[in-house]
Structure formats: structure tokens, C-alpha cells
């Protein structure tokens with residue numbers, strides 16, 4: 001339903017987007033993942049028609065946005081990264097205004113507002129001024145405001161920034177419900193957990209370019225190890241790393257924050273081998289933990305940098 | 311144009327304006343308060359109780375003439391005169407307690423009478439003045455001249471000093487060589503006939519010397535202000551409410567423009583741009599709401615002025631409404647201009663307030679433009695506020711007809727069109 005071809009956008013000296021292409025099927029949820037300044041907001045702004053690309057092409061259901069008033073824009077619901085609400089107006093008043101921007105009025109508008117308020121669970125606070133809402137409630141209303149005109153493609157630019165875990169869960173429940181209804185979602189984030197929970201497919205961007213585009217499974221498959229063991233030992237672990245890498249079933253071994261980080265493909269066999277190897281050398285193990293390899297690791301593997309401090 | 315969206319945006323602006331107590335106070339209470347104050351200041355003189363100029367008088371002469379002069383000055387309703395010694399008078403002027411001190415020199419009575427006919431050594435009346443009040447100085451000098459001429463001439467023609475001086479002058483004429491013979495004869499004749507005239511006066515009016523006679527100002531001034539009707543007085547409140555209304559409505563226009571810049575600081579601008587809205591809907595709705603608020607402010611403050619200060623639209627009501635409407639449109643367009651040229655809200659607000667105050671000052675909103683020097687009156691025709699204030703003045707206290715409002719209406723609409731065009735041309739629709 002959507003294609004982007006070789007998008008480029010430059011701001012002064014900064015090449016914010018540098019030849020980005022990807023496509024989305026109807027009903028798919030695609031995560032746009034990248035560190036701060038990767039170009040995520042610039043990409044989705046071009047998709048929503050807020051920015052004109054320097055070059056390249058965007059097609060929605062085969063058509064490009066031709067003008068400010070192009071009806072194609074009605075197919076898009078846009079949730080900006082920064083809150084987009086009139087703080088002095090009530091929750092319902094805000095939604096009624098944003099519905100009216102798409103030409104809704106009367107009973108049709110009322111119905112759309114009721115539905116959106118119900119979805120994000122703010123029906124009982126609809127009369128209060130937005131300035132009296134909590135941060136999480138504002139985020140939920142910010143999401144509801146993009147749904148009034150019943151868009152086909154919902155673009156969410158980091159919709160959970162600055163949100164407590166409870167509200168974040170609520171937003172995820174809302175998004176999953178929308179997914180169930182068959183909405184197509186583009187979701188930008190630099191939180192791996194979010195992308196893992198929600199997205200069918202990931203487009204990983206850095207410095208304005210696509211590093212990787214694929215399903216979660218295909219990305220994990222490229223990792224050297226599917227699981228990570230975290231071993232806390234007594235004494236210095238540094239000299240042990242080289243020996244550990246030669247153990248059968250171990251893909252990688254290094255020291256992270258004073259602990260051994262050992263990558264293994266098979267959790268049961270790999271951990272047994274590592275523990276046996278350490279025991280044979282008389283190294284006391286204080287604590288052992290394991291975790292599945294994450295997108296964090298995928299990103300690290302692709303760029304050699306961690307996502308959060310990239 | 312999408313009428314549903316346009317109306318929703320327009321209503322939103324009005325709601326936001328009226329829910330902002332500070333904005334409402336600034337737009338309604340502030341102009342009413344300040345205009346009432348200015349109105350009191352500028353309409354006081356029409357009731358004939360203008361403040362008297364505080365003055366001091368020092369009589370170093372003590373002659374009949376100097377006493378009469380001081381009495382005449384003290385009786386003048388333009389002066390609040392107090393007799394003092396020289397040091398006290400100088401001190402009062404220095405401290406600003408008196409605007410002018412008049413010092414009558416020793417020998418003034420006799421010297422003035424002598425100089426009246428022959429010129430020669432003229433007595434010098436000292437005028438000590440406060441340099442911050444040169445306008446009043448001119449007025450006091452005028453009064454002094456008038457009263458001195460009256461008192462001295464009366465004395466010369468009728469008074470005792472005059473008789474002595476005339477006799478002395480006649481004696482002098484016998485011996486003097488510096489007058490041509492013809493003039494000497496003529497002057498002798500004049501003085502001689504004066505003596506005879508006075509002698510006959512004193513026999514006809516027994517005991518009557520010092521009174522009447524002499525010179526007086528050859529005319530009196532009958533002051534009457536020219537307004538639309540005989541019974542109508544100039545109402546300084548009309549001008550003050552027009553001026554302050556214009557000023558604070560422009561401030562409101564600035565805030566309307568700033569509100570667009572503020573949208574960019576949140577995600578709201580993106581949300582609005584993501585909707586299928588034309589640029590004319592987005593900007594036009596904000597200009598229209600600012601214009602509507604401007605009309606509401608004008609209606610409220612002129613209603614107040616009418617109820618409390620009897621300010622009336624004595625001219626064409628259609629003209630008044632037309633000027634209000636045109637000025638309201640100009641305000642909306644002015645707001646858009648600020649939104650288009652401003653970068654950050656803070657920087658834009660500072661500069662816009664400065665420019666607005668300048669326009670308001672040059673437009674004659676504080677001090678009426680008719681007291682400006684001629685070149686400035688011409689130059690300020692380039693300032694839209696001048697047309698707004700003059701237009702409102704013309705329709706209120708001047709009581710002129712619709713045709714006299716038409717130039718102001720057209721010029722204001724012209725400014726609105728230019729501001730709007732520049733705003734649309736320069737507006738940043740995308741970040742770059």
C-alpha cells in the first residue's frame with residue numbers, strides 16, 4: 001500500500017536522510033528503528049506530506065501527495081513526536097477540533113470522538129482541560145487525535161516518549177487493538193523492547209540510511225548468538241575470554257561491566273559447557289543469568305555501537 | 311477552502327483568547343483605564359479650568375506703575391502670581407515650584423514712561439524661567455507685554471508720573487540737538503496737546519486722573535472651538551479611546567501572530583499541516599479570528615466610553631463601522647506578518663512590541679497628530695495607525711460624514727492587503 005523510493009533530505013550541512021527506500025504491505029506494522037538523529041522524524045514527516053523530499057518519491061496506494069488539500073492525506077493519521085494538543089481546551093474539544101479539520105461534523109463527528117475517547121480510555125476525563133492531564137493521558141489523547149478520520153495508515157513518531165510504564169502498556173494495548181482492526185502502522189522508536197513487542201518488520205536506520213530491513217526472525221537469524229549468558233565470577237575475568245571463545249558452542253565472549261558476557265546459540269548445551277569449563281579451572285561462579293539476544297544486540301552487531309549512546 | 315475546518319479553527323482561537331484572563335485584561339481593562347486617564351488630561355481645558363501657571367513677582371521699584379503692573383498680572387486668570395523678594399523667587403524657580411519669576415527693576419515706572427516717547431534707555435524687566443517649561447514662558451511673556459503696555463501707557467497719558475515725564479521731555483526738547491527741527495516741533499505739539507487734553511479731562515471729571523484712558527490691547531480674543539455642532543464640545547475622551555483601542559488591539563494582533571509561532575514549538579503545527587487544509591484556511595482562520603476579537607474590543611471600549619464619558623459617534627455610523635472593520639482586518643494581517651517574519655516567539659514579540667509602540671506614537675494615539683510639526687504630520691501618513699486614529703476621530707467627535715471615513719477605510723484595507731501578501735509570501739511552511 002505504501003512505497004518510498006530513494007528519499008533524500010538535507011538541512012544545511014546535515015544530510016538528514018540519504019537515499020532511503022522501503023515498502024509496506026497493507027495491515028503490516030513496521031518499526032523504524034534508529035538512534036537519536038538517525039533521521040526517523042524526517043522520514044515520517046516526508047511520508048505525511050509535512051516536508052518535501054529533495055529527491056525521491058513517496059506513493060500511497062499508488063498516488064503521491066500532490067497538494068496541501070490532496071484527499072490522499074485523509075488516508076494518513078499522524079501522531080507527532082511532540083505533543084500536539086491545545087492545553088487550555090478540554091480533551092473532547094481537542095478531538096472535535098481535529099475531526100473538523102478533516103471535514104467531520106455533527107453526529108458523525110460525535111461518533112468519531114466517542115470512539116477515539118473510548119479506545120484510549122479517556123471518556124471519563126473528556127471534559128477536563130488537557131493541561132490537567134497526566135503525561136501518560138496526554139500521550140493517549142495525542143494518539144486518539146490521529147484516529148478521528150479513520151485513517152488507513154497510522155504514523156507514530158515515538159509515541160511513548162516520557163511515558164510511565166503503566167501508560168506505555170496502555171498505549172501498546174491501544175496499538176495492538178488498532179493492528180487487530182487491520183490498520184497499517186509505521187512506528188518510530190529507539191526502544192528495542194517496543195519494536196520487538198509490536199512490529200512485524202523492522203527498518204533499521206542510522207545516519208539517514210537504511211542499515212537493515214527485515215522481519216524479526218530474519219534479523220535474529222543474522223546474530224552470531226541467539227542467547228547471552230551473563231556470568232559474575234570472583235577475580236579478574238579478562239584473561240578467561242580468549243579461552244572461552246574456543247569452547248564448543250560458544251560464539252563470543254567478552255568482559256562487560258566486570259562480568260563475562262558469553263554468546264551461545266543453544267542455551268542448555270552452551271551454558272553447561274561454559275560452567276564446566278570454568279569449574280575445571282577452579283573459577284568460582286557468583287551469579288549466572290541469561291537473556292535472549294535483543295535488537296539491541298542486532299544494532300550493536302550492525303554498527304558496532306549501542307543504540308542508546310549512538 | 312474547507313468551511314468546517316475554517317470555522318472550527320476560528321472558534322478555537324476565540325475560545326483560547328477568552329479563556330486567557332491575562333489577554334482579556336490586557337485587551338479590555340488596560341485600554342479603558344489608560345484612555346480614561348488620558349481623556350481626563352486632555353479634556354480638562356475645554357471646561358475653562360486649565361491649570362494656572364505658577365509665577366513669582368519681585369518688585370524692586372515700588373512705584374505706582376510697578377504696583378499697578380503687578381496687580382494686573384496677579385488678576386490675570388492665566389497666572390497664579392505670588393510677590394516675593396528676589397532670592398526667594400529665584401529659589402522657587404530653581405526648584406520648579408514657579409515656572410517664571412518677573413523681576414521689575416528699580417526706577418521702572420519713571421524709566422518706562424520716559425522711554426515711551428523718546429526710546430533711549432529702556433528699563434529691563436527680568437524674566438527668570440524654568441528651562442523645562444519654555445511653552446509657558448512664551449505665554450507669560452505675552453501676558454507681561456500686554457499688561458505692561460496697558461499700565462505704562464495709562465500712566466503716561468493720565469498719571470502723575472506721566473505729567474512729570476512730559477514736562478521733563480519738553481524741557482529736554484528745548485536743548486537737545488539730536489532731533490531734526492521738524493520732529494522736535496511735532497513732538498512738542500503732541501506733548502502740549504496731551505497736557506491740554508488731560509487738563510480738560512480733569513476739570514470735566516473732578517478728581518479723576520489715575521483711572522481709565524491710556525492704551526489697551528486693540529482687540530480681545532473670543533475663543534470658540536470648531537466642532538460638528540454649536541452645542542458640541544471637543545471630547546478628549548473620544549481621541550484617547552480611539553488611540554488606546556488601536557494600541558492594545560495591535561498588541562492583541564501581535565499575540566495572534568505569536569500563537570502561530572508557538573504552534574511550531576509543539577507538535578500542533580505538524581498535526582495541522584498533516585490535515586488536508588489549504589494554506590488560506592490555516593492562515594486565514596487566524597487572521598479572521600484576530601479581526602473578530604479586534605471588533606469585539608472596539609465595541610466594548612467605545613460602549614464604555616459612551617456610557618461613562620458620553621463619547622458619541624457624531625458622524626456617520628457606517629463610516630465608524632467601516633473604519634473599525636478595516637482596522638480589524640489590518641490587525642489580523644499584521645499578526646500574520648509577525649508570524650511570517652518572526653523566528654522565535656520571544657524575539658518576535660520583543661521586536662513587534664517596539665515597532666507597534668513606534669507606530670502608535672507616530673499615529674497620534676498618545677499625542678494627537680495635529681500637534682506634530684508639519685513635516686511629521688505628512689510623514690506619518692505612511693503609518694497605518696495614523697489613519698485608524700484619524701478615521702475614528704473623524705467619525706466620533708469631529709462628526710464628519712461617511713465620505714470622510716472612506717480614505718481611512720481604503721488605506722487601512724490597503725495596508726491589510728500588503729501585510730497579508732507579504733505574510734503569505736514569506737511564510738515558512740516547512741522547516742529548513
Ligand SMILES: Nc1ncnc2c1ncn2[C@@H]1O[C@H](COP(=O)(O)OP(=O)(O)OP(=O)(O)O)[C@@H](O)[C@H]1O
Pocket residue numbers: 011012014015016034035036037038039040041042043081190741742
Ligand atoms: N529542521 C531542521 N533543521 C536542521 N536540521 C534538522 C532539522 N530537522 C532535523 N535536523 C537534523 O537532521 C537529522 C535527523 O533528525 P531527525 O529528527 O529526523 O532524527 P530522529 O531520528 O527523529 O531523532 P530522535 O530520535 O532524536 O527524534 C539530525 O541531525 C537533525 O539535527
Ligand SMILES: [Mg+2]
Pocket residue numbers: 040041042081157158
Ligand atoms: Mg525524531
